[in-house]
């Protein structure tokens with residue numbers, strides 16, 4: 001699956017708050033419920049005050065999830081360090097943070113050379129204008145809607161004007177939102193132009209994740225349809 005697809009809806013569960021002792025089954029369950037891809041949160045205890053997992057876990061997951069598109073959300077300092085390791089482990093996309101490196105362009109080049117798609121993320125306090133020089137080099141822009149580090153935080157709606165700013169200028173750009181996104185916040189995300197949707201605890205806790213995924217997909221699809229009609 002390619003993420004860049006002329007701005008169509010993609011739903012990717014974050015497994016941060018899933019039962020990590022049974023990660024492969026949790027991933028399969030969420031894919032079976034209609035997800036398009038997996039959003040795997042890598043944290044190093046430096047860029048964010050939390051630790052998760054690295055490329056050895058991804059390497060173990062890969063054969064258990066054949067054909068599943070895996071986006072690595074690298075909440076790590078010096079993101080250049082792990083590019084080859086993640087590519088070798090079978091990752092499809094490497095999304096790193098603008099704030100994590102003084103050399104975003106170098107990191108982008110390295111990710112492409114390793115054969116992965118590139119995502120570039122910004123934290124809530126970061127101005128959206130910083131990503132503009134890189135838009136043509138990347139496959140996706142991630143606008144964080146919580147301060148990264150933990151699942152289950154409250155959605156920061158003040159981040160949405162950044163999504164709107166990008167969508168007004170780039171109709172076909174894949175714009176991902178992550179943090180506090182679920183059925184209760186999806187309408188705002190969709191109305192502002194997000195089309196790639198990460199949802200963690202709202203899906204993990206939901207008693208019918210399939211229904212929640214379908215609801216979010218319908219909401220985003222309707223917003224995309226509306227924006228086409230308004231053109």
Ligand SMILES: O=C(CO)[C@H](O)[C@H](O)COP(=O)(O)O
Nearest residue numbers: 014148149151152180200201
């Ligand atoms: O990157 C993240 C946190 O840093 C997670 O992907 C994100 O928070 C998803 O979890 P939730 O939907 O529970 O907020």
